[in-house]
Amino acid sequence: MPLTLSDFNTADAGVVRPILTACLDVPRWVDAILDHRPYTSREALEAAADLPLSSDEIRRAMAAHPRIGEQPAGGWARSEQSGVDNPDAFAAANAEYEAKFGHVYLVCATGRSGDELLGMLRERLGNDPATELAVAGRELLKIAELRLAKAVTA
Template sequence: MPESTDTGVDSGLSRVNALSAEEFQTEFARCLDIDRWVTALERERPFNDRTALFAAADAHARTITDDEVAKALARHPRIGERATGRDTESAWSRGEQAGVDTGRSDVRDAFQAANAEYERRFGQIYLVCASGRSGEELLADLTDRLGNDPATEARVVADELRKIALVRVEKVLDQ
């Protein structure tokens, strides 16, 4: 994923820096639907380079609250359930979850059962940064996280949202 042209200009970063406030908020809400996070990033523009943007995105995402987690979860499909929309965010979600479908009914069935148990235990969907991970890896993660207490799990989910946001910031830059 090249970030600059032969002239040394990062066209993705230039585009992001040139977005109107409204356009910026729309694009970055697809990365992490937390108003405070999006607004904080928008206020820090222009970014000198990708490193500065990623550092700011990471720093602001590390302070996600439990209330912000609940709001952000509303935009995410269950792991293993493909987003069906034609919008960019749905396409990103399908790509990020590509490794979940192993084609194995035993893994799919175990995943559905573990998802149901997770939702009973924590009252929310299981969320994980699934990019580049297999269905078996995600099932093992889900099973392990069922052992967390609610406070620990809340922090784990917030960190998973942060990881997803950073993957998606890169997608915004590279579109």
């Protein structure tokens, strides 16, 4: 159940921490958001959430994400990937991507079709590893922002 911004600001950290961790599994990010409470607006909360991530933090957070095209067991990932209607096409592309970069293909899938996501994956195969990790980090923050908006309402 989502929290209002007021409840988010006043709730015990033990209540809020798992909610934030579900948005983005990066302890420093979670701590930074908790430490800056109370927030005067949703915009202030969103600004605090836009925290650059280190390479290690990106890799850690990616480990908590299912592959695009696989059927997630539940939670936010299931609805976020609802546009993926071609899971078989992703199997080979995911394998090629993971062989090149050593991690799952991570993209903010909300509102995108399976064909669009697959095209983006193929395009990103042209990136060098450092560039791709930075792209994945930006996508993680987009996902976290969407999840935070679902978790904390106005």
